[in-house]
Structures are given as structure tokens and as C-alpha cells.
Amino acid sequence: MAGGGEPRKESIGGSALIEGLMMIGPEYSAMAIRKPNGEVHISREKLPPKSVLTKVPIVRGVIGFAKQIAMSTKSLMESASFMEEGPAEAEAEGKIPAEGADPVEAAGEGTAEGAGPAAPETPATPDRPAKPARQAGGDAVIYVSVAISVILVIGLFFILPNFLAGLIGFDKGTRSGAILYNLTESAIKVAMFLAYLWLASLLKDIKRVWQYHGAEHKAINCHEGGEELTTENVRRHSVRHRRCGTSFMFLVIFVSVLFFSLLPLRGTLFNIVIRVLLAPLVAGVSYEALRFAGRSDGVFSRVISMPGLAFQRLTTKEPDDLQIEVGIAAFNAARSDYAGDVGAAGADGSADTADAADASGAADVVEAADGTASACP
Numbered sequence: 568m569a570g571g572g573e574p575r576k577e578s579i580g581g582s583a584l585i586e587g588l589m590m591i592g593p594e595y596s597a598m599a600i601r602k603p604n605g606e607v608h609i610s611r612e613k614l615p616p617k618s619v620l621t622k623v624p625i626v627r628g629v630i631g632f633a634k635q636i637a638m639s640t641k642s643l644m645e646s647a648s649f650m651e652e653g654p655a656e657a658e659a660e661g662k663i664p665a666e667g668a669d670p671v672e673a674a675g676e677g678t679a680e681g682a683g684p685a686a687p688e689t690p691a692t693p694d695r696p697a698k699p700a701r702q703a704g705g706d707a708v709i710y711v712s713v714a715i716s717v718i719l720v721i722g723l724f725f726i727l728p729n730f731l732a733g734l735i736g737f738d739k740g741t742r743s744g745a746i747l748y749n750l751t752e753s754a755i756k757v758a759m760f761l762a763y764l765w766l767a768s769l770l771k772d773i774k775r776v777w778q779y780h781g782a783e784h785k786a787i788n789c790h791e792g793g794e795e796l797t798t799e800n801v802r803r804h805s806v807r808h809r810r811c812g813t814s815f816m817f818l819v820i821f822v823s824v825l826f827f828s829l830l831p832l833r834g835t836l837f838n839i840v841i842r843v844l845l846a847p848l849v850a851g852v853s854y855e856a857l858r859f860a861g862r863s864d865g866v867f868s869r870v871i872s873m874p875g876l877a878f879q880r881l882t883t884k885e886p887d888d889l890q891i892e893v894g895i896a897a898f899n900a901a902r903s904d905y906a907g908d909v910g911a912a913g914a915d916g917s918a919d920t921a922d923a924a925d926a927s928g929a930a931d932v933v934e935a936a937d938g939t940a941s942a943c944p
Contacts, residue, residue, distance in 0.1 A: 579787065579901050580810065582639045583779040584646035585772075588894055589639060590783075590901035597900030598642050599893045600649045607893055608649060611900045611909045628854025629847045632815075640712050724820075725842045728755040730835065739832035749828045756820050764881040774884060781806030782886035782894035784879075796895045798888050806883040809868075810861035813882045814875020818853040821871075826852075 581590035587600035597611045621627045732752035738744035767773045788804040789796055823842075826849055832838060860868040886894070899905055 577790075577902060579790070579898060581783050581787075581897065581901070582635070582642070582812070583776045583783060584643050585650060586775070586779070586893075587646050587649075588779055588783050588897040589642035589646075590897045591635065591638065592901035592903060594903045595901050595905070596638060596642075597897050597905075598645065599897035599900065600646050601889065601893050602649050607896050609896055609900050609907070609909050610645075611905065624855055625848065625851035628851040628858075632850055632854060636716065637710075637713050640716070644708070644712075721843055721846060723759060724756050725823075725846060726839050728752045728759065729838050729842060731755050733835050733838070745832050746828050748832060749824050752827075753820050753824045756823075757817075760816060760820070761878075761881075764878070768881055775890075777882055777884040778886040778890050779893065781883040782890045783897075784808040784811065784883060785886065785891060786894040786898045790898065796898060798891050798895070801891050801895060802888070806885060807876050807879045809872045809876065810857055811875060811879055811882075813878045814860070814872060815853060815857050817875045817878060818856050818871065819849055821874075822853045822856070823849050 577592055579590055579592045581588055584598070584600065586602075587598060589596065589598045591614070593614075595611055595613055597609065600608045602608055618630070620630055729752055732748055732755060735748075735751060737748040737751070739748055768777065782801075784806050785801045785804045786796060787808055789801045792804065794800045826845060827842065830841060856871060860872045862868075899907065900909065
């Protein structure tokens with residue numbers, strides 16, 4: 568954070584998509600997608616006005632988490648609509664780099680020439696460019712997808728671990744027994760979370776998502792380090808970040824141990840219901856801890872960040888230069904002072920006007936007032 572009269576940097580976070588990234592700034596959300604023909608499609612949308620509740624500690628974490636899940640799901644579905652060919656087919660045709668290929672050589676290949684017919688597009692607006700038309704009821708699909716995701720998370724990481732821990736004969740009537748019960752439940756949560764990440768990492772397409780995740784972190788770290796966002800500068804930075812959603816998941820597990828260890832243990836049904844009811848509170852407190860860790864460099868913030876940073880060894884991979892270019896394009900488009908065009912950009916991720924360069928390194932903007940942007944979901 569800038570001090571001594573220097574302007575503070577804008578707080579921007581986001582999430583990895585299919586062959587692209589979504590970034591959220593204080594005023595705009597943006598998405599950059601590497602299309603199968605090699606072009607980078609940039610879209611930008613103004614965010615709705617912030618509610619007064621986004622200023623309330625704990626509550627703002629619950630609201631921000633829910634909004635980011637919805638926005639990430641929507642962006643994920645939109646990114647999938649651009650993939651007229653899957654990553655494997657595009658890689659076979661040289662439109663995206665094969666694993667281990669030279670990204671500089673690959674950058675010159677994916678031009679718009681010879682691309683297949685474009686999907687029908689909706690009219691563009693200044694902040695919302697033309698994009699493939701979505702089927703009617705698309706918003707309903709998003710909301711249903713978010714609801715199913717929340718139910719699965721609660722089921723897998725709250726209800727199932729509690730049920731499995733309940734099969735072990737702890738003396739729940741004593742404080743030590745209650746603590747052991749909650750520690751066992753949390754160990755099951757961590758094991759399930761690690762197993763999920765490990766299994767996901769075995770999929771080739773997911774590895775590319777992890778690479779875009781790394782590109783997102785590199786761009787954010789470069790910006791927060793006060794450097795101009797160029798491919799060379801971004802490449803030097805770490806793929807890990809303290810405010811990552813992976814760190815948030817660990818904090819949720821840690822905070823749940825503290826909360827539920829203080830509660831009396833009853834029957835299995837009571838334990839499950841109380842955990843579901845307290846899930847928003849646990850998420851809100853975890854968000855405040857993550858927010859503090861992202862803004863502080865003290866011993867406490869480093870300690871609570873360590874497990875999440877370790878988890879990111881599974882969820883982030885080194886990106887190639889083409890992926891870094893997409894990360895820079897998405898980051899710049901989410902800035903309040905972005906002056907570039909939206910829509911199809913060149914194969915190198917640059918916008919169609921020279922004005923885009925003016926936004927790449929500027930830091931003369933204020934940080935998000937409520938600080939809700941995280942490095943990733």
C-alpha cells in the first residue's frame with residue numbers, strides 16, 4: 568500500500584477461466600479469453616453500485632464471496648462459449664501452444680485468418696462488447712449452477728466430514744473429546760480438499776486452468792509491486808498470492824475448528840444443522856482474516872498465510888508468455904482508467920488502440936473502498 572503521499576494502487580482480483588481470466592476491480596469486471604483462432608477477446612462490464620453492507624465487517628465477506636462465486640460461474644460459462652474447438656484440438660492445429668512449446672513462436676500463429684465462422688453475436692455497447700449470444704434462460708442456468716455448487720460445498724466440506732467423524736467413538740461430553748472430534752473432522756476436510764486438488768491436477772485441461780491461475784497471480788503481484796505490466800516484468804513474479812481463494816478455503820477450515828470446538832455436541836443431526844447455519848459466519852470471519860493477511864506483513868499474517876500458500880503449489884502452475892499476455896489484458900481492462908478497446912484484440916493480447924498502453928503501468932487510482940477484491944475466488 569502506498570504511503571508518504573503516493574497514490575494507492577487499485578485493488579483488483581479475479582479467477583481463472585477456460586483459456587482466460589476474469590478480473591474484478593472497484594468499478595469494472597473484465598474478461599480476457601484466448602479464442603481458438605489465437606485472438607484475445609476482451610469484455611468489460613461496469614459493476615453495480617456497492618451496498619452499504621459492503622462496509623460492515625464479516626457481512627461484507629459473505630456478500631463478496633457470494634457475488635464472486637456468481638460472477639466466476641457466469642464468466643466460466645461465457646468463456647466456454649468461445650471455445651468452438653476444445654483446447655486439445657486448438658493445440659493440435661497450433662492455435663494455442665503445446666505443452667513445452669516456445670510461446671514466442673506460437674504467438675505468431677493464431678491469427679484470425681482462416682478461422683471458422685463466428686457464432687452469432689449480440690450488439691456491443693461501450694463497456695459491453697459484442698459476444699456470442701447465449702440461449703434463453705442463461706441467467707437461470709447460472710443461478711442454478713451457483714446453488715448446486717454451494718450445496719455440494721456444504722455437503723462435501725461440512726456435512727460429510729461431520730458424519731464421518733461421528734463414526735469414531737469420541738467422548739463428546741468432555742471438552743477434550745469435543746476438541747478431538749472437531750480436529751478429526753477438520754483433518755477429514757483437509758484430506759478431502761487435498762484429494763480434490765490432486766485429482767483435478769491430473770486432468771490436462773485443468774493444468775491449463777492452473778497456469779492461467781498463475782498468470783493471474785503474477786499480474787497482480789507485478790501491479791502490487793509497483794511495476795509496469797509487461798510480459799517481461801510479470802514473468803518474474805511469483806505464481807502464489809496471499810489473498811488467493813485457496814488460502815480462503817484453508818482459513819474456513821481453521822476458523823471452523825475454533826468455532827465448533829466452543830459449541831456443545833449433540834446428535835449428528837444437530838451438529839450438521841448448526842454447521843450449515845453457521846457457515847456464513849465462518850466464511851465472514853475467514854474473509855476478514857484473509858483481508859488482514861493481504862494488507863499486513865507481520866508475523867501473524869505470515870503464519871496464517873503459510874498453509875494457503877503451500878496449497879497453491881497444487882492450484883497454480885507457471886504460465887507461458889501467451890497466458891501472461893491474457894492476464895495482463897484482463898487486468899488492464901478491469902482498471903478504472905482503462906482506455907483501450909473491448910472486443911477482439913490481436914494475437915498478442917493487445918487492444919485495438921494505442922491508448923491501452925496508457926493503462927498498463929499507471930497506479931494513480933484509489934484502492935477499492937471496501938477492499939472486497941481477492942486475488943482469486
